[in-house]
Amino acid sequence: MYRTVAQLDSQMQSLAMWFPGYFTRIRLPEASVQGRPVHALRLRAGGGPERRGVLLVGGTHARELMNPDAIIELAVDLFVSYATNRDLVYGGKTWPASDVKLILEALDIWLVPCANPDGRVHVMTVDGMWRKNRATNSGTSCLGVDLNRNADFLWGVTQGQTSCSPCSDVYAGPSAFSEPETRNVKHLLDTHRIVTFADVHSYSELILWPWGHAPTQTTDPKKNFTKLPTPKCQPIQVAGYQEYLSPRDLQRFQTVGGRIRDAITAVRGRTYTSEASIGLYPTTGTWSDYVYSRHIASSSLGKTYGFTFETGPWMGTAEESFHPADPRPVIRDAKSGMVALLQQSICAIELIGAQFFRAQAEVKALQQVRDKLLSTTDAGRDWIALFERVEGPAVLAMLGDRELLSDTAELVKRASALSRDDATKLTDDEVDAGLAVVRRLRSRLEDPGLRKDLRAIETQLEALRGTPMSKAVERLMATPPGEKAPARSGAKGKAGARG
Amino acid sequence: MARQSKDADAVGRPSGVPPEGERFEATVHPGEREAALARVADLDLDRVPDPQGGVRVVVNADDLAELVRRGYEVRVVRTVPIAPVDPALVASDEEAERWLEDRIAGIPREEER
Incomplete structure (x- = not known):
């Protein structure tokens, strides 16, 4: 069963009201294009100044229904484990209560369960296969911007599955961060010390990390996106272009991705693949690339390791894969993977x-x-x-x-x-x-x-x-x-x- | 599919925009002309992950025709109706409330302290 936008909001509100020592509900600066409020929930145990932050975002693509549910359930699971000192058990994977305690006492966990509330409402009331937000687009009746193509990373470069056509499901929007829903997430990145980020999508059982636009190389730091010509609405013009990733960060992505994969496999044996985003298909303007690129584009910004989860297996049809009749096994997998990501974010x-x-x-x-x-x-x-x-x-x-x-x-x-x-x-x-x-x-x-x-x-x-x-x-x-x-x-x- | 919205907030549909109708889940193959699958991206279609790593799309009839015109072999797998997700899959407010109450049962709330 999938929660409505109102139910997700209501559960966040209840948690913040009943357990204010753990949960803080924050209304993000901008309402969605149809005027719905968008909320973030911060979870931590204990006081003290701001800590290393992990930001988990769900519902970016409206039809990928199970991830907002997975994120709100994860918040409750972590809290209950901490408050009762009980282990967190997901199928065959047990997270000891001591691990959960450390996570909640070491990190600020930022959750945006439903970044695209208008899209979720549309999926539940009109079209179950809707992907984008519900923005009107000038000069056309086609609606919506793909919120995972709208970030300021090679924005508008139509490499692979990225488009300048408002009628496309991978439309990048009229400009980078043109959408209030994406500006909300950027606001959290700008105002908190987010060291790890995951945008939780479905489907195909992948743990993805940069880069999405080009294959990775680790030998030539000068060859990086800040020097890449980026003509709008054209693909990358440099034949055979490969993007630099430092060996250390490649190792980090591989290590953390591998631990997420292992934590998921332990639940019920599903084997996720941890790989660079381009392994799914080429993209630009995505969240995981953007959050990681920020420290390269601007040396004043801290580094954020950006991941994309693609939860759930192929279920025989696209519709069933995006919103399976019983999402609970996939949600358990996803939650275990997210706990691993949190654990790996502790320094x-x-x-x-x-x-x-x-x-x-x-x-x-x-x-x-x-x-x-x-x-x-x-x-x-x-x-x-x-x-x-x-x-x-x-x-x-x-x-x-x-x-x-x-x-x-x-x-x-x-x-x-x-x-x-x-x-x-x-x-x-x-x-x-x-x-x-x-x-x-x-x-x-x-x-x-x-x-x-x-x-x-x-x-x-x-x-x-x-x-x-x-x-x-x-x-x-x-x-x-x-x-x-x-x-x-x-x-x-x-x-x-x-x- | 973005180009088939029937949302009440959609503005009037100009000529040239496909009428609302059926969509199709289909797989795309190089065909006899050995068309490059990488160029499918040029058509700005709704590509969804394919279990075999191939090209799988959710498209309308006009898109299907365009794919064929460009030399691709298109295998339609099923129709995809423009309809809300099955209401039976959506939690009722009571179910959502009960889920949370069950999970936090026994943990003192602020209002009870």
Whole structure:
């Protein structure tokens, strides 16, 4: 059963009214083209300043009915799990209550269950296959703009499934962000620290990430969309064009996409594919490309990893695939995938350093080391992947051990100070303190893979005694986890060759 | 299909716009002239995901004719009526309220604190 727009709004209103410590309902700045209010819901547990934000949007395409329901249900599921300390169970996938607790205490979860209310009303009252919003288009009786072609990313470049014809179902609109529904989502991106974004669509069981307009390349940063000629209403004019994506971000999209896929498969065995958006078909002006492109187009903006979910399998007909008679199995799959996305959006160092100990500058210094140095070599990216595997379980372990948490915070601060000082060497005491934390963590984790990861950290730490931080980072850039550190004299050359 | 709106807020239909009528779900193939499937995008059709990775569209009769005129082989799979989603699939207000009440049962609300 699918909720009406009024029912979605009513449930958001009830949640915010009954549980104001968790839910905040916000009316977005603009009404839809037919005058309906559009709301966002913020979910978090605990107080404090604004946190890393995750924005989940549903109902962009009206006929893809199940996703607004999935998003509102996810909000309720997370809240109930937190409030009752019960695990979240979706078929064969169990999300421990401790995981949900961490998600709600570490993030601001922003939800726009129904970005296109006019379209949903139209699907439920007139045409079940309606896709766009209900905008009138000058000079034609054809209605509607495709809200997932209207964002300011190569807007109006008619590559693949993007059109300048108002009668087309993939009409990009008269200008970028011409539609109030898209401006509403942009408003959230502009006014909150959204680090991860997902636009939840149907169907075909895909987890998509940039790019949608061209194949990806990771070798030539100069070849990027900001320098691409973009004649309106024509496809890309550069033959064989490939868009740059940094190796680090490609790795991140692949890693997070893979974890979403695995979390969905665990529910009832459905196998989603995680791939670049162009794998479905070429597009421009889409949400996931736009949100990720913002930090490239404007260096003052933070990075947002943008995903598109395509929930649900082929059901034999297009209509049944867009709105199956029983959407519950697909909704369970989607919710598990969204929980995985939330979990992957937590940054342990930021949580420990900034949230618990107000060490914002130290956290930024370490993030610089990650983004400017480690991310530039294969071995460095392997270390980043290792830390991203370990950080969630590690934080959970620390939250149950205040002493461990405090010791880790001290390490974060010390490592940050060292990262800003090329000359000072890692002392035996500092290395021993780091080893003690890692060993205590290892004793608390049962997963053999994670224990192996922590052993790899121990091995590297042992080898760093008496080493300046700059050299230590060089070693990590040259030596992947599990490999013996090279002789000191060779480290720099190898890192340089890879970088 | 955008070009077949029968919404009450639609303005008068000028000549040249197809009359309201049937739509078709169809798959598109290169045909004997081996027309390039990538060029189907030029027709601005409503393309929907195809389970085999092919080209599947939801189109009206004029679009079907245009695809054939351009040399594509078009296999009509079924008609797609212009009708609201089955009302039986839409929750009643009572059902929606009950769902939420059931889920949050036992959790103290602000008004009860």
